[in-house]
Amino acid sequence: MVEEPVCPVEPPPGALLDQNGCAYDTDGDGVYDGIDLCRNTPEGVTVDRVGCPLDSDNDAVADYLDLCPGTPEGVIVDQDGCPLAGENLLSLTGVNFAFDKAVLTEEAKTILEEAVTLLKETDGIVEVRVEGHTDSIGTEAYNQDLSQRRAQSVVDYLTSRGIDGNNLVPVGLGESSPVASNDSKAGRAANRRVDFVVNQ
Numbered sequence: 001m002v003e004e005p006v007c008p009v010e011p012p013p014g015a016l017l018d019q020n021g022c023a024y025d026t027d028g029d030g031v032y033d034g035i036d037l038c039r040n041t042p043e044g045v046t047v048d049r050v051g052c053p054l055d056s057d058n059d060a061v062a063d064y065l066d067l068c069p070g071t072p073e074g075v076i077v078d079q080d081g082c083p084l085a086g087e088n089l090l091s092l093t094g095v096n097f098a099f100d101k102a103v104l105t106e107e108a109k110t111i112l113e114e115a116v117t118l119l120k121e122t123d124g125i126v127e128v129r130v131e132g133h134t135d136s137i138g139t140e141a142y143n144q145d146l147s148q149r150r151a152q153s154v155v156d157y158l159t160s161r162g163i164d165g166n167n168l169v170p171v172g173l174g175e176s177s178p179v180a181s182n183d184s185k186a187g188r189a190a191n192r193r194v195d196f197v198v199n200q
Contacts (some may be wrong), residue, residue: 019165027051072123078154082126083198089128090118090196093189095154104157111153113194117166118162123180129153129169134186136175146188154194169199 007022015023016034023032026039029047033039036051045053046062054061057071059080068082072090075083083089092115095108104112119128132151134143151170159165180187 037176038159041130068122068126070118072118085092085198088195088199089122089198090115091193091198094195095194096192097150097153100146102146102153104153109157109196112157112194113161115154115194116158116197118164119158119163119189127167127169129171129195129197130158130168131177131195132172133177133191133193133195134175134192136178136182137188140174140176143172144172147174151194 001130007020011017011023011033012032014035014151018024018165022193023038024037025032027036027041027107028043029041029045030174031051031053032049038052038071041047041051041053042064045062047053047116053064055062055066057066057069058073059071059075059077059081061077061079066081066197068077068080071077071081071083075087075089077083080130087106094111096105097103097108098105122128128195129151130151132147134150136143138146147197148170149172155168155170158168175182175191177188178191178192179193181190182191
């Protein structure tokens with residue numbers, strides 16, 4: 001009488017079977033061949049339910065290869081998973097200052113916590129331009145100077161929150177790059193913003 005092979009586990013639906021009728025796992029990642037869509041995953045790499053390396057930030061670079069985990073959704077990255085130069089990482093409106101000054105309001109500091117979280121992911125990996133923008137109220141020269149001082153104020157705040165200031169470059173752009181019309185209150189509010197851009 002031929003003895004039936006004993007498999008360590010009952011083969012799940014879709015798993016490929018060896019000559020003994022047992023499911024097998026070529027790369028040893030815990031997902032059986034036939035179900036595993038990535039059969040050559042390196043040893044020790046964490047995989048998803050179909051056996052492919054995790055990609056937590058969905059940038060098409062697996063976590064174990066990603067030098068910039070946590071890249072924001074939609075940002076174009078290089079082969080190491082890091083944002084390309086010139087990519088806008090984050091644009092924040094509502095980063096307000098005391099009237100006609102470069103002093104951050106408490107509300108602005110709360111909003112900047114989003115940038116703190118993002119920059120902790122890329123700290124030491126990419127250099128980031130902190131771009132200050134104004135609306136068109138006032139002279140162009142005045143707005144240029146004000147935006148530079150405000151960009152520096154944002155950098156100072158971020159460094160106080162643990163971000164390496166050597167990786168932050170404050171750049172004031174004044175009223176030169178509006179994203180909306182300055183003819184309305186809402187448009188001017190949209191133009192008063194801080195952008196975080198990967199430096200060239």
